[in-house]
Amino acid sequence: MTNNIPSTMRAMVMEKKGQPLMLQTVPVPAPATGQVLMKVIACGVCRTDLHIIDGELPAPALPLIPGHEIVGEVVAVGDGVTTLSPGEKVGVPWLAYTCGHCKYCSMDQENLCEHALFTGYSVNGGYADYVLALAAYCLHIPENYVHPGGAPLMCAGLIGYRSWRMLPEHAQHIGLYGFGAAAHILVQIAQYHYKSIYAFIRPDDTSGESFALKMGAAWAGSSLDAPPALLDAAIIFAPDGSLVPQALSQVDKGGVVVCGGIHMSDIPGFPYRLLWEERSIRSVANLTRKDGELLMKVIQQVPVATIVQTYPLEQANEALQALRRGEIKGAAVLVM
Numbered sequence: 001m002t003n004n005i006p007s008t009m010r011a012m013v014m015e016k017k018g019q020p021l022m023l024q025t026v027p028v029p030a031p032a033t034g035q036v037l038m039k040v041i042a043c044g045v046c047r048t049d050l051h052i053i054d055g056e057l058p059a060p061a062l063p064l065i066p067g068h069e070i071v072g073e074v075v076a077v078g079d080g081v082t083t084l085s086p087g088e089k090v091g092v093p094w095l096a097y098t099c100g101h102c103k104y105c106s107m108d109q110e111n112l113c114e115h116a117l118f119t120g121y122s123v124n125g126g127y128a129d130y131v132l133a134l135a136a137y138c139l140h141i142p143e144n145y146v147h148p149g150g151a152p153l154m155c156a157g158l159i160g161y162r163s164w165r166m167l168p169e170h171a172q173h174i175g176l177y178g179f180g181a182a183a184h185i186l187v188q189i190a191q192y193h194y195k196s197i198y199a200f201i202r203p204d205d206t207s208g209e210s211f212a213l214k215m216g217a218a219w220a221g222s223s224l225d226a227p228p229a230l231l232d233a234a235i236i237f238a239p240d241g242s243l244v245p246q247a248l249s250q251v252d253k254g255g256v257v258v259c260g261g262i263h264m265s266d267i268p269g270f271p272y273r274l275l276w277e278e279r280s281i282r283s284v285a286n287l288t289r290k291d292g293e294l295l296m297k298v299i300q301q302v303p304v305a306t307i308v309q310t311y312p313l314e315q316a317n318e319a320l321q322a323l324r325r326g327e328i329k330g331a332a333v334l335v336m
Contacts (some may be wrong), residue, residue: 005037009190011128012316014064016057018064020317021066029132030122031078032062036135038092039134043126044069044330045311046153047180047321048094052217053320060121067126067334068094068119069154070133071146078276081135083114089146092131093154095287096123107289118286123166126314129336136306139292142300149306156181157304158287161295163260165233171232171255175200177213177223177247178238180330182260185304186235191216192302198227199245202326203295210330215307226250235260244281245270253268260284308333 012021031037049066053056055135061210072086084090098105098113105113119125124132141150160182174190176183177200187197199212201310212220219227223243230252236243237260247257250297254277262285275281276288298304307330311319319332 004251005130009129010313011065011124012313013101014053014060014062014066014088016062017053021320022051023173023314026128028130031076031132033079033080034081034134034136036072036074036081036084036090036133036138037076038088038090038133040072040074040126040129040131041077041089041146041332042071042148042151042310042336043067043334044063044155044181045316045323045334047323048155048156048262049120050320053237056263057121059118061123061165063085064121065124065126065131066120067128067131067331068092068121069151069156070119070126070131070150071141071154075130077135084135084138084174089141090152091154091292092119092126092133092137093139093287094118094120094151095289096137097134109288111288115285122326124157127313127334129313131299134336137289139289139296141296145299148310148335149308151333152185152306152308153179153299153304157185157299158248158295159284160186160235160237160258160289161198161298162191162287162291163258163284165258167233167235167259168254170197173198173227174230175227175230175234175247176217177234177236177243178240179208179217179220180237180328182237184211184215184307184330187216188213188297188304189302190235196229196231198231200225203331205326207329208326231255234258234275236259236264239264241267245274248279248281251279254279256280256282258282258284262286306331310335
């Protein structure tokens, strides 16, 4: 490599499912046509990373460098790249590639592309000093988010915002089940729009309840408790299928329950009366580049402040374990 780019880099590598990541020295990749090479500034640690490492998402591209909430600096560009130049700061999200010609791409639903690739799953991600990305899938991010606090926006922010856009415009009382990285961003957007957020936390997690209230929730309580008002809509971020009928029982007539995770345990059976009166359930799958563009505009209007707990790259396993145990308030982020 040239321009002071080293020939090797550090990376946390997944060799087998269910095993800790291994710190390895690997070659710095060179950008191919349409790609950029980025020096990683920070990479968020997402619950999807846990689902990949635990084998709950099938067929990751092993050996794999995880990580899909990336903020970095472009240091080299491949042939044909005209939209980005070395020195620019960009974000890299979960969506890494779409074919552009399948029926979903043709219907402006690239998040459902039949041939999509995903950062940190189908292709190597940001748990490393450098990462490759297709220039067309990078996001221009505001300068004031070019730091570790900007990393969670690349997935937690994007998926949360896509979930938010699925809610009825009239929804005023909104439940968030699981108050982690996505919810602590979304509650700030809700406040800006004068919406009331009801945060449902793991039972007996009093510190989680306090955190939700501190971030702006109107109410916080156990996921087993009833909120003080009927909900117009709810978003479930926690990967617990039993929360679906629980949320339905708290949603008013015509309300919607959005499942915002990529993986969830089985949904138990529930009586039809919970769904009746035109309540609905829907899921969020991946994201589109338009979602990214819209969120980047929103965060220039809404003063979103992420709460992050940073870890050095070599402590990725510790960050993942802290996330697994529910010890992270806000988001965990690896810094290089």
